[in-house]
Amino acid sequence: MVRALYPGSFDPVTRGHIDITARAAALFEEVVIAVYATPSKNLLFSTEERLGLFKDAVSHLPNVTVRQFEGLVVRFAQEIGAAVIVRGLRSGSDFEYEYEMAFMNRKLAPDVDMVSFMTSQEHMFVSSSLLKEVARLGGDITGMVTPRVAEEVYAKFGIPAP
Template identity: 55%
Template sequence: MTVAIYPGSFDPITNGHIDIATRAARLFERLIIGVYETPSKYLLFTTEERVELAEKAVAHLPNVEVQSFNGLTVDFARKVKAQTMVRGLRMSADFDGEFDLAMMNKKLSPELELVCLMSSLKYQFLSSSLLKEAASLGGNVDDLVPRPVAEALKKKAAELQTEIKEMIPQE
């Protein structure tokens, strides 16, 4: 069975991620979306929330599952017996970063192949960071994420606004 992993922080998962996962699911018998537990990075959603949102987003893809992982991505690939890692590329800047990661991963795990899929044109600008910023400022991102993610973003934005208001001294 051909198994591939599609790792990332997915904070949150976007329609661009789902586009890559959908296309990768046609290439492999089993695709595992690996949600990285990123302790050194500021995240809007917890690992559990990111896994849950990703599961809802890919529920329509029968050969796709979601798991969280920590440590080296190549170790996660070995654990789930994946032969291939899938990555999405939006622009040349993504390629530069992915190339460096690919070389390190190849050094650590020569048997793990890398497949890069180009983002669909309509998602080339989309990043989770940009999406979070727009949502936090009240922007409508409903057409850029699945409905459960849009709802979760709105809830988080409201919680953050409340926290900010509570930090401001009342006169």
Template identity: 50%
Template sequence: MRVAVYPGTFDPITNGHLDIIRRAIGIFDRVIVGVAADNYKETLFSLEERVKLVKAVTRDWPMVTVKAFSGLLVDFAHQEGAVAIVRGLRAVSDFEYEFQMSIMNKKLAGDLETVFLMTATEYSFISSSIIRQAASLGGCIRGLVPPEVERALLQRYGFL
């Protein structure tokens, strides 16, 4: 069984993230969405809330498992029996950082491959931080995030 880990903060999960998960399902037998506890960022949603939202929006995909993790990604991947780490790229600007991370992960765990998937064009401008910013100001985020996430954001910012 070919298992991949798709790690991220997912604060919140967007339709761009779901596009990557959907396509990773076509390549791997099982995809574990690893929600990072150690992200060195101030998050809007707690780790538990982020895991709950990711589980809610991937519930119809039985080959997807959602788990929180902390520590080194490669350790988590090994623990889960993964052979690959999936990363999404929106633009060329993402590539340099992701390339550096993949080289470091390869140094730490030579048996793990990193698979880069380009986000679909319609999602290439979406980032969780842009979604949070728009939602905080009452902007329309419909179609950029799943309805469950839209509702959670509107509630968090006091628009519901």
């Protein structure tokens, strides 16, 4: 059985994240979504909220579980027996970053490989940071996230959904 790990801060989970998860779930027997509990980012959602939103978003995928983690991704991958780390690539800058990370991860854990998925065209320009900014300014994010996530994002900013 090949277990894959898809790590990220997912603040919040987007339709792009869900698409990558579904595609990974079609290829691997098990996919573990790893929500980073202590990123060095200013977060809109708590770890518990991010876990809940992602669990809700992938509840239709029976071979996907959602967990939190801290520390190095490759160490967590080894801990749970994941052979593969899944990443999504939106642009050339994503590739450059992930390329460097892949080599560092390979140095730290040669037994864990990395698989990258090209983001589907409709999700290429969606990032969690960008959609939070759009929502904060009253823009419509409903096409970028699930209805529940949109509702929660707007609630965090104290503004009604468009």
